[in-house]
Amino acid sequence: MGENERGESAPRQVVSFFCANGHEVRPAFSTDAPLPDTWDCPRCGFPAGRAADAPPSAPRNEPYKTHLAYVKERRSDEDGEAILEEALARLRARRGE
Structure with a gap:
């Protein structure tokens, strides 16, 4: 055409x-x-x-980051330990330990 x-x-x-x-x-x-x-x-x-x-x-190409890498950018190791202890305490309370 x-x-x-x-x-x-x-x-x-x-x-x-x-x-x-x-x-x-x-x-x-x-x-x-x-x-x-x-x-x-x-x-x-x-x-x-x-x-x-x-x-x-x-x-500029940013390298691939895992979810854990992004979390570590926002939280310190002390913050992570505190959150883990809080979650474990709730789990233990729910199980009756």
Whole structure:
């Protein structure tokens, strides 16, 4: 199906985006559409900006943390011991010990 069957296409503009690895991405947008500030680079996945001399920095990847690691960030060892003792006291009281 060609352009004759579909009608006239909307006027477009090609915009260059640059990532931190030096890749250039050139997506086409409608002239009526608002242009985004950043675009994902299809080659490396980093964010790309419109300024070639100042591309957005690469995102910082945080290492995977377990639930226990997050709990240890919020509680000290003394807090953990106190909570454990309180829970054990309730359990012992329920069992009648």
